Amino acid sequence: MWTLRLLTVLLLAACVLGGAVPGKPPVDEEEHMHPDLQRNTRTRARIIEGEDTQDYWLSASKAHILEKLSYVRNEKRAKNIILFLGDGMGLATLAAARSYIGGEEQKLSFEEFPYTGLSKTYCVDKIVPDSASTSTSYLCGVKANYGTIGVNAHVKRGDCQAMADTNNHVFSVGKWAMDAGKAAGLVTTTRVTHASPAGVYAHTADREWENNAVLEEACGDLAEGLDDIAVQLIHGEVGGKLKVILGGGKRSFYDPEFYEKGRRTDGRNLVAEFEALAEGNTFVKTQKKLLKVNVTETDRLLGLFSKSHMHYHVEQLADPENNEPTLEEMTEKAIEMLQKEENGYFLFVEGGKIDISHHDTMARIALDETAEFSKAIKRARELTNLEDTLIVVTSDHSHTFSVGGYQARGSDIFGEAESLGTDGKPYLTLSYANGKSFDQYYDTEAHERIDPTSLLSEDTAQLFPATAPLESETHGGEDVGVFASGPWAHLFTGVYEQNTIPHMLAFAACVGDGKTACD
Numbered sequence: 001m002w003t004l005r006l007l008t009v010l011l012l013a014a015c016v017l018g019g020a021v022p023g024k025p026p027v028d029e030e031e032h033m034h035p036d037l038q039r040n041t042r043t044r045a046r047i048i049e050g051e052d053t054q055d056y057w058l059s060a061s062k063a064h065i066l067e068k069l070s071y072v073r074n075e076k077r078a079k080n081i082i083l084f085l086g087d088g089m090g091l092a093t094l095a096a097a098r099s100y101i102g103g104e105e106q107k108l109s110f111e112e113f114p115y116t117g118l119s120k121t122y123c124v125d126k127i128v129p130d131s132a133s134t135s136t137s138y139l140c141g142v143k144a145n146y147g148t149i150g151v152n153a154h155v156k157r158g159d160c161q162a163m164a165d166t167n168n169h170v171f172s173v174g175k176w177a178m179d180a181g182k183a184a185g186l187v188t189t190t191r192v193t194h195a196s197p198a199g200v201y202a203h204t205a206d207r208e209w210e211n212n213a214v215l216e217e218a219c220g221d222l223a224e225g226l227d228d229i230a231v232q233l234i235h236g237e238v239g240g241k242l243k244v245i246l247g248g249g250k251r252s253f254y255d256p257e258f259y260e261k262g263r264r265t266d267g268r269n270l271v272a273e274f275e276a277l278a279e280g281n282t283f284v285k286t287q288k289k290l291l292k293v294n295v296t297e298t299d300r301l302l303g304l305f306s307k308s309h310m311h312y313h314v315e316q317l318a319d320p321e322n323n324e325p326t327l328e329e330m331t332e333k334a335i336e337m338l339q340k341e342e343n344g345y346f347l348f349v350e351g352g353k354i355d356i357s358h359h360d361t362m363a364r365i366a367l368d369e370t371a372e373f374s375k376a377i378k379r380a381r382e383l384t385n386l387e388d389t390l391i392v393v394t395s396d397h398s399h400t401f402s403v404g405g406y407q408a409r410g411s412d413i414f415g416e417a418e419s420l421g422t423d424g425k426p427y428l429t430l431s432y433a434n435g436k437s438f439d440q441y442y443d444t445e446a447h448e449r450i451d452p453t454s455l456l457s458e459d460t461a462q463l464f465p466a467t468a469p470l471e472s473e474t475h476g477g478e479d480v481g482v483f484a485s486g487p488w489a490h491l492f493t494g495v496y497e498q499n500t501i502p503h504m505l506a507f508a509a510c511v512g513d514g515k516t517a518c519d
Helices: 002-018 029-033 054-070 091-101 131-140 160-164 173-179 212-223 229-235 270-277 287-291 313-318 327-338 353-359 363-383 500-509
Strands: 080-086 115-120 183-191 244-248 281-284 300-304 345-351 389-394 401-403 416-420 426-428 430-435 466-469 480-485 494-497
Touching (some): 080 131, 080 173, 080 363, 080 500, 091 363, 091 480, 131 500, 160 212, 173 183, 173 500, 183 327, 229 270, 244 327, 270 281, 300 327, 313 363, 327 345, 327 363, 353 363, 363 389, 389 500, 426 430
Parallel strands (some): 080 345, 115 494, 183 244, 183 345, 244 300, 430 466
Antiparallel strands (some): 115 480, 401 430, 416 426
């Protein structure tokens, strides 16, 4: 009796686990998960010579192991630190960018780095963070609240009084480096007062307080004694000592009296104030002027190349009158400036427009910005010594961007996937979980999807489908990659909290108050 019951239970379990139904053939789970996989035969899969043999893959695996075995841990003190931040550069962005630059088997420059890890990006009060709270994390070593920069979690977003309490201020690894006698600088394709670069030097209860007008409107009488982000950059304890500041955002440094698009209301010209601070301070506002800067005659360099964020790389290429430098050019000039420093330096470089293009569901531009970011990192590695310069590449957060479908190898990453949806219409390989493009791809009157292939174009600003309608696509909450090369790069392996990153940088360079390699 018990034997019969046991057999019955085992049979039922087998049916459930195996997907079998009495009287019907068993389901092929792999086939079930890949419907109509062969439907689209218009694209022939690209196969690299040798990939159809096992020897190709076995040899590649052996080579990878031998490469790993050849690595020798560099435990020298890091004289220089460069932290590259691909804003919004999640793992899906990396995968799609490989196809964009030439194929799935390709590597972005920093994917060649020997050591990799994952950092957890949540902030104190939200599962999915923003660029302000994360900049406090990966630069200052402390997790904070959404929307705040350079302050601890006692400060809620918009709390003017808590911001005024200097006991709540936290400082970046940039300051730790300067306190140890090193120089520091920053480069970004966004406004230099934007959330990510501001983490190097600012303390604010709201990332939007980039100039006095927005700060005073928010805080009223409590604004007295508080400095906006732009003022902190020019005159602050940290910002006032930075050797290099390159990016966009002129509008927060001028009253309209001095620059018609200025947004200050206090009659100040912060650029003129910067130049007046010391004879060796140099201001540039065009690509040509930047490239002509003689670093031996320049003590501090401020470059503001646009009213707000700098233009996308594809826009720069399309404009014959473009006067903005590329991220690679700014990075190279920053390194030239900082390499003069006998005691070394800390440099923060942000590819900030990966994030902004994702917010607008402009996948083509996001991948191009990622490729440009990769070029800047490659150039930095060429200009520096692997033995004494630690380069770490990471992101602050991801996006709801995804790569889906079963398209053939070598097919257009911006095109349609191999199979059809259950509504009989194709879908695109790249899409977003939410964003402003929802209405473009969904017929609200007919309550059905619009065939996305009918909307495909070569327009670099094309929007890609979003599942839920929002004015701006949101960040994602999953872990992001960390890539490291140079002294103590092996510290950056594993899975860890994002705020650990500056402490590991400080350990390698023997700066800050924590444990260091020099102890």
